[in-house]
Amino acid sequence: MLGVYVVTTSTGTRAFSQSAPSRRSSTRSLEREYQAYLQFEIEEYKNSISRGALLRIADEAARAMADQPQIALTELVLGDEVDRLIAKRLKLQSFRTWKQRALKRAEALRKPEHWGLTADAPVVRAVPAVELAAVTHVLVAGGGERQHGPALFLAAQGFAVTTLDTDYDAVERVMHAAEAHGLDENVRGFVGLLEQWSPDVRFQAVVCAADAVLDIESGERGRVLDALQRATVEGGVHLFESAESGEREDAAEALQASYAGWSVAVESRGGSRLLFARKGVAA
8 A cells, every 4th residue: 555645736735644654663563564475475376276276275174174173164264274275385484584584675675775875875874863763754855756765765764754745756656666665654655845735743854855945935935944843853853955056056055044043064965065954952
């Protein structure tokens, strides 16, 4: 199941759901994931064989259970035995083997290189600054496909990622990528303008293309930034990126003025201008 989509129309913003993702570790145990893996493989096999072949497996299951004393042969029990026989026939992995491989895959997904990022990428450097906070939500806004890597990297770390963009195809692709990597429970997608969207959770980090904010009319821009700042937990971070060349080469400096009271650093990296801001912690 893909995440949430919010579509901006002429009458405003329409939401199909307001549910927010949460850490995979708290909502979906490895045991449940293993059972989902077994169920998927077994159902795929059932759909690939004829009805006659499936009935023969059911007959085999009934005979096997008839030899076992004190078992009531209900439809549910018979179904479980059919699944057990199919799993045995397919030589599906034991939980121990599956768990080892799942943990290995998860470790690979946590590496920035898997998502086309370098070890010193801004979003990678931001993770240690926010990973110990109690709230786990992160917003990734604007930038189209350039933000896919950061969004999926953060989801792989266990953060609940909200991704927002005006490009429907870009949001759909990141959601499909999340699903393909087993991260769909950690990502939800919104389609729309930043100024027509309102935070519904507290964020540990906001990773945003500078254009997504600077394209907003100046009078409205302050309200949007204020809403994002208020929705950010103490110690949380905001990252903005813009091209060093072009009409907005001073975009980071322009945004810096809106972060009074935050710890702010502006730097150049790989043809981009970056603003890194951290919200202060009350004494």
